[in-house]
Amino acid sequence: MDWLLQQLINGLALGSIYALIALGYTMVYGVLRFINFAHADVLMLGAYAAYFIAPAVSTVLPLPSLTGTLIIVLLSAMICAGIGMLIEILAYRPLRQRPRLTVLITAIGVSLFIEFTCQHKAVFGADTKPFPQLLPVHDFHLAGLVIGSNDLVVVVTTLLLLVGLWFIVQRTKMGTAMRAVSYNQQAAALMGININRIISFTFGLGSALAAIAGILYALKAPGIDPLMGVQPGLRAFIAAVLGGIGNLPGAALGGLLLGLLETFAGGISGLSNYRDGIAFAILILILLFKPAGLLGKATVEKV
Amino acid sequence: MHRRTLSLAAFSIFLTAFTGCGKSGGGGIVIGEFASLTGKEATFGISSHEGTLLAIETLNAAGGVLGKNIELLTEDNQSKAGETSNVVNKLISKDGAVAMLGEVASSRSLEAAPICQESGIPMVSPASTNPKVTEVGDYIFRVCFIDPFQGTVMANFVTKTLKANKVAVFTDVKSDYSKGLAKFFKEGFVKNGGQIVAELDFNGGDKDFKAQLTAIKGATPDAIFVPGYYTDVALIAIQAKQLGIAVPLCGGDGWESQTLLDIGKDAVEGHYFSTHYASDAASPAVTAFVAAYKKRFNGKVPDAMAALGYDSAMFLVDAIKRAGSKESKALRDALAASKDYEAVTGKISINAQRDAVKSAVILQVKDGKFKYLETVAP
Numbered sequence: 167m168d169w170l171l172q173q174l175i176n177g178l179a180l181g182s183i184y185a186l187i188a189l190g191y192t193m194v195y196g197v198l199r200f201i202n203f204a205h206a207d208v209l210m211l212g213a214y215a216a217y218f219i220a221p222a223v224s225t226v227l228p229l230p231s232l233t234g235t236l237i238i239v240l241l242s243a244m245i246c247a248g249i250g251m252l253i254e255i256l257a258y259r260p261l262r263q264r265p266r267l268t269v270l271i272t273a274i275g276v277s278l279f280i281e282f283t284c285q286h287k288a289v290f291g292a293d294t295k296p297f298p299q300l301l302p303v304h305d306f307h308l309a310g311l312v313i314g315s316n317d318l319v320v321v322v323t324t325l326l327l328l329v330g331l332w333f334i335v336q337r338t339k340m341g342t343a344m345r346a347v348s349y350n351q352q353a354a355a356l357m358g359i360n361i362n363r364i365i366s367f368t369f370g371l372g373s374a375l376a377a378i379a380g381i382l383y384a385l386k387a388p389g390i391d392p393l394m395g396v397q398p399g400l401r402a403f404i405a406a407v408l409g410g411i412g413n414l415p416g417a418a419l420g421g422l423l424l425g426l427l428e429t430f431a432g433g434i435s436g437l438s439n440y441r442d443g444i445a446f447a448i449l450i451l452i453l454l455f456k457p458a459g460l461l462g463k464a465t466v467e468k469v
Numbered sequence: 470m471h472r473r474t475l476s477l478a479a480f481s482i483f484l485t486a487f488t489g490c491g492k493s494g495g496g497g498i499v500i501g502e503f504a505s506l507t508g509k510e511a512t513f514g515i516s517s518h519e520g521t522l523l524a525i526e527t528l529n530a531a532g533g534v535l536g537k538n539i540e541l542l543t544e545d546n547q548s549k550a551g552e553t554s555n556v557v558n559k560l561i562s563k564d565g566a567v568a569m570l571g572e573v574a575s576s577r578s579l580e581a582a583p584i585c586q587e588s589g590i591p592m593v594s595p596a597s598t599n600p601k602v603t604e605v606g607d608y609i610f611r612v613c614f615i616d617p618f619q620g621t622v623m624a625n626f627v628t629k630t631l632k633a634n635k636v637a638v639f640t641d642v643k644s645d646y647s648k649g650l651a652k653f654f655k656e657g658f659v660k661n662g663g664q665i666v667a668e669l670d671f672n673g674g675d676k677d678f679k680a681q682l683t684a685i686k687g688a689t690p691d692a693i694f695v696p697g698y699y700t701d702v703a704l705i706a707i708q709a710k711q712l713g714i715a716v717p718l719c720g721g722d723g724w725e726s727q728t729l730l731d732i733g734k735d736a737v738e739g740h741y742f743s744t745h746y747a748s749d750a751a752s753p754a755v756t757a758f759v760a761a762y763k764k765r766f767n768g769k770v771p772d773a774m775a776a777l778g779y780d781s782a783m784f785l786v787d788a789i790k791r792a793g794s795k796e797s798k799a800l801r802d803a804l805a806a807s808k809d810y811e812a813v814t815g816k817i818s819i820n821a822q823r824d825a826v827k828s829a830v831i832l833q834v835k836d837g838k839f840k841y842l843e844t845v846a847p
Contacts, residue, residue: 168687169683169684169687172683172712173680173683176677176679176680176683177680179679180677180679180680285507285508285547287507291507291511292507292508292509292511292547292548293511293512293515293728294509294700294728294732295731296728296731296732296734297732305711305713307713312711312712312713314711383676386676386677387676387677387704387707387708388704388707388732389676389700389703389704389728389732391509391700393508393509393674394676397674397675397676398676428680429677429679429680430680431680432669432671432680432681433680433681433683433684434684435667435668435669435684435688436668438669438670438671438680438681438684439642439670441670441672441680442672
């Protein structure tokens with residue numbers, strides 16, 4: 167029983183990270199209808215931003231501390247938001263009127279470009295770097311169960327950001343404009359919405375989310391390298407599809423489900439080898455019965 | 470039209486420039502090296518490459534071999550599958566390497582070995598310990614011990630020194646090295662009367678190991694054998710500590726890297742692993758090598774991979790000298806006939822399987838450093 171509950175905790179903690187990354191994928195998709203594959207690499211850049219900012223901040227505010235961490239997260243998120251907007255302006259904006267496939271392939275190109283540039287010795291180098299301990303760590307022991315404080319932070323942050331995002335998209339003027347752009351770009355432009363600004367904002371927001379996810383991921387596994395985003399990025403993408411891509415609560419649900427599936431499959435002696443196989447087989451089954459994802463709406467494509 | 474011809478001209482200049490730099494003039498003896506200079510196992514690749522470089526520079530300063538300079542051409546495989554065959558093919562067919570040095574990771578040496586074997590180019594691996602590497606053919610050699618030996622050494626250590634009866638094994642299924650070492654450890658440990666209580670797997674590069682570690686914790690082992698590479702092992706140690714697992718972790722030479730200590734910090738404290746040599750061992754060969762290496766690489770202390778990289782190059786050039794020629798058949802025979810060669814990592818004799826027969830050492834992480842514990846003879 168302990169074993170089961172502990173795996174549940176492990177799974178929720180892992181799933182929350184996937185959920186957080188999936189939020190970024192799904193939001194950009196919701197507005198632009200394309201998958202920003204560079205999202206996973208912005209996540210990595212966020213972790214590196216924190217890695218480089220942390221020593222500077224620690225001279226003013228000794229780490230580990232909550233305020234210090236908040237400042238680091240805020241700065242990293244701002245840096246990544248800038249990078250995200252820059253990627254959009256340089257790589258995606260010139261392709262705005264091209265077929266979606268062109269943009270998709272460009273996104274993969276941007277992703278590879280960032281990964282391999284960062285692996286160069288003059289940039290970050292390919293070796294794994296030790297990530298500093300930003301938050302005070304405490305393990306809560308409850309009747310044989312262990313809950314790490316970092317895991318709690320991840321779950322709470324994901325929930326807060328989910329609510330915050332939902333609020334931005336549904337309740338603010340910017341969010342209304344985002345939804346308008348998502349329905350029909352031309353019509354939105356005719357209504358006086360500055361499309362470029364809205365899309366830039368979407369990328370900035372998505373990249374800030376990626377930075378936060380990157381830092382949380384690095385806190386969980388404190389070794390960072392330029393390829394650290396690839397694996398969780400792929401999982402989060404799948405989580406977004408599973409939940410119904412374009413749907414914010416769906417992304418969160420998909421992430422949690424994937425984290426739980428992976429954890430339970432991975433915890434079986436002798437079967438842990440097939441962890442991803444088991445998790446993905448179940449996902450395929452779900453998508454067979456719900457092709458639009460768990461919370462996605464089935465839409466008919468007009469030709 | 471005009472623009473097109475211009476770009477074509479530029480392209481052809483580019484091409485000639487490219488092919489031009491591949492051919493090495495001077496008529497030196499070309500030795501190819503493939504290493505993981507970037508990517509996941511970069512620490513290993515860089516260490517072994519630095520050792521190799523030091524050896525070649527030392528040899529050239531002393532006049533080279535057979536009256537000629539030795540030219541070392543190094544290619545990076547980025548720690549990636551598939552890349553090794555590209556670079557090895559290039560080194561052999563384009564650069565005309567007479568022999569090949571590389572690599573640390575067994576999976577990637579296994580990629581290069583068939584190519585070297587087919588082209589009749591002798592290959593010496595510095596640190597690939599999986600037995601399959603030299604089984605590829607009679608042109609493939611190594612200067613390190615193999616996993617059956619390393620696995621047995623660790624199995625005996627866990628039984629006799631740690632007095633453990635129940636052990637959990639946690640294997641990286643992506644790596645031939647890890648799988649091989651786990652297999653031989655299990656065989657040795659069961660033969661000693663021990664019991665394997667849990668067998669879990671992970672994929673190298675994973676960041677979350679809690680699912681498997683929770684299962685391991687449930688099996689209440691006395692020790693956990695983790696034959697992985699250092700980045701994964703550091704994260705495994707951290708997460709094991711978080712889950713309240715207090716038993717020692719044990720592993721092989723894949724652990725030895727400063728990165729293990731940098732990432733793992735107090736979580737790796739007190740754990741054990743077997744490896745090829747200890748830089749704090751008292752032997753004149755080791756002391757001289759450590760001093761030379763420190764002088765060449767800004768005071769860096771050479772790890773086992775650096776020592777093996779050095780040995781692999783020295784060993785190969787010694788064979789070229791004994792063969793009296795760089796012709797591949799003669800060189801192969803000279804390599805195969807090596808006996809009691811005095812290397813930094815101990816005395817090397819090549820057996821019928823073209824593996825080095827030599828001793829291993831066991832180190833423990835203590836106060837943030839690797840501490841020499843004991844030497845185990847073959």
